[in-house]
Amino acid sequence: MRASRLLSALLLLQTRGRMTARQLAEELEVSVRTVYRDMESLAAAGIPLYGDPGHEGGYRLVDGYRTRLTGLTVEEAEALSLAGLPGPAADLGLGTVLATAQLKLRAALPEELRDRTGEVRQRFHLDTSGWYAEADPAPHLAAVADAVWRQHRVRVRYRRWKAPQEVTRTLEPYGLVLKSGRWYLVAGHPDDARTCRTYRVSQILRIQVREDRFERPQDFDLAAHWRSYLAGFDARRHQGEAVVRLSPRILERLPDLMEPAVVRAAQASAGPPAPDGRVQVVIPVESVDHAVGMLLRLGAEAEVVAPPALRTRMAQTVAALADVYRHPPTAASHP
Structure with a gap:
């Protein structure tokens, strides 16, 4: 935790320039005394850091100390600034990871690109939720996402619209899809490799992530499957x-x-x-x-x-x- 905080402090100084101990403390959600100790640790580690005393003072890095991310055009940097979706990332348990990644990206960009991406973020905001609908609470989303990533089978208790309404299923989670603010799990079945179904994550009542792993079909394309599913959805219900x-x-x-x-x-x-x-x-x-x-x-x-x-x-x-x-x-x- 402390190592992560020291890295965040370094990236903040690299991105924003001079910052006071109180500003750093507010950003890092620690005490001012902790910031003082962290700054001493960074200096002791050889980071070219120094503090200016007085009311207008603060901590800053020596000019030129910067890790640059080369090869990005202005258009690419602008596009990357729109790539993050804080709400869904937080739902997946990746909110802190996303914030750190965005901070690293901005810190690594040359100053002119960093300013440009900041302008884009102030002019465009991505909202994936639907109109006239409450948020779709999915308490088991993080567990599902972990199983998807690690390719572990899950045992779920699921509520569906037809009788019997509650069923128990063993699933092989292939991927997650966010559609109009709602998360859907695309999963296979261990007893039928040809079967691939879609489950609304908010309707999962209980979940057990099992220790046994499964192998995803090598030719499975989540985006292509979802397009096909949507095309067939209207035909099935109408x-x-x-x-x-x-x-x-x-x-x-x-x-x-x-x-x-x-x-x-x-x-x-x-x-x-x-x-x-x-x-x-x-x-x-x-x-x-x-x-x-x-x-x-x-x-x-x-x-x-x-x-x-x-x-x-x-x-x-x-x-x-x-x-x-x-x-x-x-x-x-x-x-």
Whole structure:
């Protein structure tokens, strides 16, 4: 721990120039007295370090003492400054490692590139979380990530949507994917080398990292597998279609209200406007129940034409809503 702190102190001085003992103490989360001892240790180790006394003083390195990272262009340095995702790295238990790595990178860059990367970080921020959703707590994420890295099998208790809801599985964790703020585990099965499935890490209730290792398939490509999985995901869940008449306004706003697969289908199938201006489209749906909830958000500017079961269910739902709001609220329904 002390060796790591001494290295961090050295990199801070190399990156920022003169710093007071109090500034160093705040950055390193130690006492000022500890900083004094650390500076003495660095000097004793031969680091060309000296302190300026007085109110404007502080510690600094001799000019020219710098380890330079050569071979980087300005564009490459800018790109590297955007590569870190502090939130996901912290989720994986790598927050401190990432911060140290970024500090090392900035310390090693020539001054003009270091300033440039600092400007980029102040102008661009990467946020992987989705809108309108709470954070997806995944208490076992660090253990899963460790098993992925070390290629150790895991025994998990997993909660899924279909019965039986809780199942126990032995998995070979191939990789982790972060999608819209949620972590997914792509894993194989010891008893079937051809089976590769996806598990939402937040639904892992318990995990045991086993001592036995497994060999990843040599031709397995995580990014390619994930692209294939996403392509098949829509095909698997969209088992039906609905014919819907949309107003011009709601058709224009559809990308803000519906998922991309629905929007693409609507735009591709849109016919010529009817006399009332409405456009008939064909969209994919998962089920009648799911479609009712999806289409209700469009209000009266969407009319279901087919299938008959969906049109009937929409009419029943709207009638029930109208009945609820037909009368003033009772005294028990408000303070």
